[in-house]
Amino acid sequence: MSVDTYRSAPASLFNRLEPLLARVSKPVQYIGGEVNSQPKAFAETEVRWVLMYPDAYEVGQPNQGLAILYELLNERDWICAERSYTIWPDLAALMRAEGIPQFTLENHLPVAAFDVFGLSFSTELCYTNMLESLDLAGIPLHAADRGIDDPLVIAGGHAAFNPEPIAAFIDAAVLGDGEQAAVRVSELLRAWKAEGRPGGRDEILLRLARSGVAYVPSLYDVTYSPDGAIEAVRPTRPGVPERPAKHTLMELDEWPYPMQPIVPLAETVHERYSVEIFRGCTRGCRFCQAGMITRPVRERNIETVGRMVEAGLAATGLEEVGLLSLSSADHTEIGEITHQLADRYEADQVSLSLPSTRVDAFNIDLANELSRNGRRSGLTFAPEGGTERMRKVINKMVSEDDLINTVAAAFSQGWRQVKLYFMCGLPTETDEDVTAIADMAARVIETGRQAAGTRDIRCTISIGGFVPKPHTPFQWAAQADPDTIDRRLHALRDKIRADKRYGRAIGMRYHDGKPGMIEGLLSRGDRRVGDVIEAVWRDGGHFDGWSEHFSFERWVACAERALAPYGVDLAWYTIRERPHGEVLPWDHLDSGLDRDWLWQDYQDAVGGAEVEDCRWSGCYDCGVCPGMGTDIQIGPTGRSLLPLTVVQRTA
Secondary structure (H helix, E strand, O other), rough: OOOOOOOOOOOHHHHHHHHHHHHOHHHHHHHHOOOOOOOOOHOOOOOOOOEEEEEOOOHOOOHHHHHHHHHHHHOOOEEEEEEEEOOOOOHHHHHHHHHOOOOOOOOOHHHHOOOOEEEOOOOOOHHHHHHHHHHOOOOOOOOOHHOOOOOEEEEHHHOOOOOOHHHOOOOOOOEEEOHHHHHHHHHHHHHHHHOOOHHHHHHHHHHHOOOOOOOOOEEEEEEOOOOEEEEEEOOOOOOOOOOOEOOOOHHHHHHHOOOOOOOOOOOOOOHHHHHHHHEOOOOOOOOHHHHHHHHOOEEOOOHHHHHHEEEEEEEEHEEEEEEOOHHHOOOHHHHHHHHHHHHHHHHHEEEOHHHHHOOHOHHHHHHHHHOOOOOOOOOEEEOOOHHHHHHHOOOOOOOHHHHHHHHHHHHHHHOOEEEEEEOOOOOOOOOOHHHHHHHHHHHHHHHHHHOOOOOOOOEEEEEOOOOOOOOOHHHHOOOOOHHHHHHHHHHHHHHHHHHHHHHHHHEEEOOOOOHHHHOOOOOOOOOOHHHHHHHHHHHOOOOOOOOOOOOHHHHHHHHHHHHHHHHOHHHHHHOOOOOOOOOOOOOOOOOOOOHHHHHHHHHHHOOOOOOOOOOOOOOOOOOHHHHHHHOOEEOOOOOOOOOOOOOOOOO
């Protein structure tokens, strides 16, 4: 095996870091050494990755996407992949004072010594964390200032479908599924280095772009109209694609990752072994970017799920298995999967969970399988809209009667609490649509008391502000301003408090409208918004996803200053309705979805027309399957979890 001759193995930073850990909160987050972590000899590999979810360890460590990439990259003996997370402010201040740069967890090596710095963004509010980590690593903030020895900064995750606000800071973005793309990036880097790094940094970026593996923003020129809107986005070099396309991984059974996920030493937001049972969603919820950009639906078969669960539990010792997808109960074999897994692990007291479940795909038989070991947590559903009219607008085809019938059955079988998720600020929404949530919650309580024969029934409603997202039918919609969001939520709160009969049994959790306004700026922004992100970071802003660190006032002030030279402002990016003909910042990036179909679905939404799920009905021409050369992959397969050995419990 040839080794990298361009980068010498850096020294570990741990001896310098260790004395600082006694002075910070949660020092265990920084020491590494977790079960299933894979430290490799830096000098014996040819391509080196740092994988980062740009948030604190407790949020980033359970991230499924990075867990998958970490395992499949490290399977190759010529690649090493190490992890890094955004350093909490207490330790970051000490590191700056001592001159210690951003480090990896496996070997505590400087991030700047690696070939690729890969960041996964599921939320745009992490953008300032990226700048904080780049600066702490000693990597130039702007891609244009980086040299041949600086890492390639590559963005992925759902937010990468509009990477324009961070275009100045990243070298490339990978759209869609990352498994094959990460391997291809590594192969291109390996070949370029073996050739002697010809053409320098410019050449490797050209290869990434021309191969179709990644979108390279620096190879595209953006022009603007006098009214501030984008005029055109064009490639500046021959061979660079006009519309870079997303990656779609077919045959998920051939990519059974992760099977040996890292077991954290510190407490994290999820303490479970997660298995993705299918990818994609065709329910057609108009607000849901994840459902739109991950099409088509691709299921793992029951045998693969069984093998992954067996390997994952053996490797981790965890006691909960999460069966993940955007709507897990929609798997065509979900009944067989839950029943047979419950049989297999009943004696081991392993619990099963479906973190994402639709009311109309849920039944009590399924619920009983999930709670067979005696752990019976609350049920969670997401009607999203408080009235039938709103649910038609967003294409969430769940009736209130469906919900009531489901919870009645659940309460009669021993459940005592249910959590309901809603959004506020949806297109065409009125005050009455929001306050109607209280009526639904009251009906749930009343139904539960009747079904269970007890008053000990709880319903918690959780409400978030709606943010229009790229590549969805609502990408043109005006966002509700924070004052409107707050006024409607306060009216709902007051209505619940005034309900003497049911109000005390209803819990309400909500976020004010201000963070959503900034998320809207970052979600639908263009390259000019990068000036705002940098200004906020330079003013001390990061960890904006944490309420104790988020400052709406800082964002507003920085946006006003940074955007003024361009003749646009915060309201222009957020509460403004876009016309059909306007060039959107992400129009040159191909998610597979036909733009005219998205527009028509938006018009259907305003008219209250619903669209069926194409898994069970005919194709309605969203564009993904013919445009991407893909197809829906669903069962049933008729397979089972064999060999199945049920362990009999002894008295």
